[in-house]
Amino acid sequence: MPDAVPPALIYLLGALIVPFLRGRFRQIFALAVPVIGFVNFYLITKGVHWKVELLEFELILGRADGWSLLFLHIFTVISFVGVLYILKDNVALDLSAGLLYAGCAMGAVMAGDLITLFFFWEMLTVGAVLCLLARKTPSSGSAAKRYLLVHVFGGVVLLGGLVLHLAAGGSTAFDKIELSGVGPWLMFLGFGINCAWPIVGAWLTDTYPEASIGGLIFMATFTTKTAVYVLARTFPGEPVLLWIGVVMIVLPLFYAVIENDLRRVLAYCLVNQVGFMVVGIGLGTTLSLNGTAAHAYCHVLYKALLFMAIGSVLYRTGKSKATELGGLARSMPATCLFCCIGALSISAPLFAGFVGKSMIFSASASGGHGTIFLVLLFGAAGAFLMAGIKVPFFTFFNRDSGIRCEEAPINQLLAMGTVAAISLLVGTFPHQVLYPMLPDLSVSYEPYTVGHVTDQILFLLFSGLAFTLMLRAGWYPSEIRATNLDADWLYRKGGPLFYRLADKSLNAINAAVGRRFLGKFVPGVTNFFESGGPRLACFIMTPIWAFQRLTPEETDAARHSVFRRARHGAFPIGITAFFAVILLGLLSLLMRF
Amino acid sequence: MPSPKPSPHGTPDSPAPRRLFTLLAGACGFFLLLDLVFRLTGFDKHPYLKWEQWPGFYGIAAFVACLLLVTVSRFLVRPLVKRDEDYYEKSSPDAGGKPDA
Known part of the structure; x- marks a missing residue:
């Protein structure tokens, strides 16, 4: 009997290949991916599989037990049904998004450590955003942006929690975690954002109705249920x-x-x-x-x-x-x-x-x-x-x-x-x-x-x-046509409000800095580098010119000549050598002290 | 016999829905009665909580829950949260960048 492979691998490869196929080949291939996924599912034995060494961490791509296999099973079922549902229209973006999304969800539930989990967890967002974009309407486009915005925030919260958890001596084991300290609380919240908790979960009802008809089947299945799975394992x-x-x-x-x-x-x-x-x-x-x-x-x-x-x-x-x-x-x-x-x-x-x-x-x-x-x-x-x-x-x-x-x-x-x-x-x-x-x-x-x-x-x-x-x-x-305010107001109206506030305050600071820095300081510096050298040279030369008893007109002419030569970088070799000797002399004097 | 009149939802009060309603009400009555019989005969329904033993508890709970849900939504939640359908589109930078003239 052949060995099973990580289910995520089958689906991610499938998602990559689908856009390169055309017509009936694409349909057959897209449907074959979940079928292979099913066969693969029944080849997976309980236990820990597919360990990969990465830096100092050991990544576990397959922890097969009751929890993970149950979720893997329903995800496989839905990946088949979802692909079948959108097969007729044969849109590469839809099919590819669905397979990618399914693969990431399977990768997340099969993950045996928090780092692997985090990777697939973040990739889920990509799948969902593609499912939203697949609707190809202006409102689905803006919904995709909002979805991305919220989930990138959630990802950062989770990553912050994970880093703090590891820094505090926590292990990368994807098991029960004590809910104490900033790290675990941030992870808890990061999981909760995907789990559509109150207020932080407003993204769900905001964006789901904008998804493509097939994309919505995948969205309704993978993100929240992966979050439920992760919470059930960790907290x-x-x-x-x-x-x-x-x-x-x-x-x-x-x-x-x-x-x-x-x-x-x-x-x-x-x-x-x-x-x-x-x-x-x-x-x-x-x-x-x-x-x-x-x-x-x-x-x-x-x-x-x-x-x-x-x-x-x-x-x-x-x-x-x-x-x-x-x-x-x-x-x-x-x-x-x-x-x-x-x-x-x-x-x-x-x-x-x-x-x-x-x-x-x-x-x-x-x-x-x-x-x-x-x-x-x-x-x-x-x-x-x-x-x-x-x-x-x-x-x-x-x-x-x-x-x-x-x-x-x-x-x-x-x-x-x-x-x-x-x-x-x-x-x-x-x-x-x-x-x-x-x-x-x-x-x-x-x-x-x-x-x-x-x-x-x-x-x-x-x-x-x-x-x-x-x-x-x-x-x-x-039933009436209306918009009902929900917590998505916070980022749909509050976001732009924050933007305007930031625009007013930060741009004012920016303008002030611009006036002071770009208007005064920078020209000063430029001036220094442009004419600082000849000024210094003239400062040194003035007593020498006085010693040579030059008339004021001759002194002016000499000064202009220094400035001109400095601008063109054209001092006679003799003078350059003279200054170099003075400089070296000064340096050797300094070395003695 | 009164002539069929449209309900607020425009559903004509035709004989078919009326028959369905009678059927539904009858089924409710039947299972309520059945639950009462269970209670009177002391049939063990393996309840965990004492309320579960009250005859018709689940029916009444469902009815009250639905009534409560709809009433609160209609008279409390809707007046609070209802806005125009294009509330978010009006000033959204994604909707073309400029508000309607």
Whole structure:
């Protein structure tokens, strides 16, 4: 049996080769990369592989254990599905960006040391920026700039933390880190920026809706889930994560209710669901950490499915806003079906979300965290109401928008069908498919108890009932075209404000310095170097000329001659030699003292 | 029988959604009843917290959560954060560099 190679290598090479291929060759090659990735995945054995010596550090490109292999598996699945979804248009930038992004995410989760992790972590940003640029609209261009700005800042924070951590005697081991001292706190924050924590994570809902339809599938999967993975490895059981997670669960939902762009509604729900994972990490028990891993796996599936369904609508109609859509179920019945499966996959029994998220619920309830449990309930109801009901309802049902379009292309339907099938498979047979892959196999969990299933059905039915009643009573806020202020204001408005402030203050200093330095000092220096020599020469020569009894006119002529000769560098050799002798004489005199 | 009137969302109150609504309400009632039966017969649902044993707890929790979420969003969050759709484009240097004349 051949040996496995680092999965990142396959994808990065693939991303490099894709732009050089044309037509059908490019399509076949792009799809072959994730297929090879899959074969490679099954060749990887548990343990530590692919060590590389670099300077004094040992880089580990492959640490294969329950955690990393679970994330590697779902990343491989999504890389295949994502490439399949965008295969028809065959855009080199889209395909290449997706493969590069996937490769970096895989490199990060397989990393066995912090330096390798940092490298791939930073490269993730490149993948995401390319996914944004692939949309090729002016607003996606500016979104790419904002994305880059925030993530370069995050990268610097992480690098600063890493350097301080190593300088303080910390090891490069990618394992649990004590959250004490400036270094680990900066690393914690650096990871949190990618994890879309409150305020620092505003980049997510700001930029994701601007991505290309395929790029968004990759973006929704790789950056935040890599961050969840890294936090689960480095800071499990940190109590502060509980409260960060709680805010992530609650706050985005309010925005989701009033948001018009349905891709942004899904992005808000993405943050909400990542909040569940962060709470799971914060609880830090084996059950909650397993729950985080399982939920991450399932969440990637249904979020990708929902983003694909809305992506297909955008592909066919050019619209993704609730005010512009509606009644598309007749035009796009298959897409509608997959969107509804995506909605059910959030938390309905028999689908993926049910067997993943409920572990975090059980972990919080069994740990006696009553308040957290109630927040999780609120978050689950809200997420289902938004991503599960609002998005399909305003797209495919509701009033007829008058749009008549074709069904999504076959490759997009195949991609959605694949994810829907996996979601059903995972949800129906969790003990065969998902649970054997979880990080800690010592805890057993049974999602399908009579009580749990009936409770969950009750939960979902009443969410639906609440939505219907509110809609009929006119209580549900109407969808309107608007921008809702979020923390991205800080860099979208605050950034330019800072720029203007800096412009006013720093440029004033600059101008003052310019006046003093360039206006006075520099001409002075120039003058010194230009006429300092002849002035000195004249200073020495004046007593000699006086001694020679020259008239004032002759003295002036001699002085002019010195200046002229100095400017042209044309002293007679005799005089030059004379000065040289004087200089040497002076030097030899000085040497004596 | 009143004639179909458009709701605020323009959804005609046609018989099909009405049937669906009846179905939904019926299902809610059925599972609420089932939960009550579990409680009365002392069926063990393996609860962790005492609230979980209250009949219909999950249904009521979901209903209250959705109502709370939508109400707060509509009456508190939207008035606070709502701006024009082109709020960021108006003065953005990326949008052509000059504000609309």
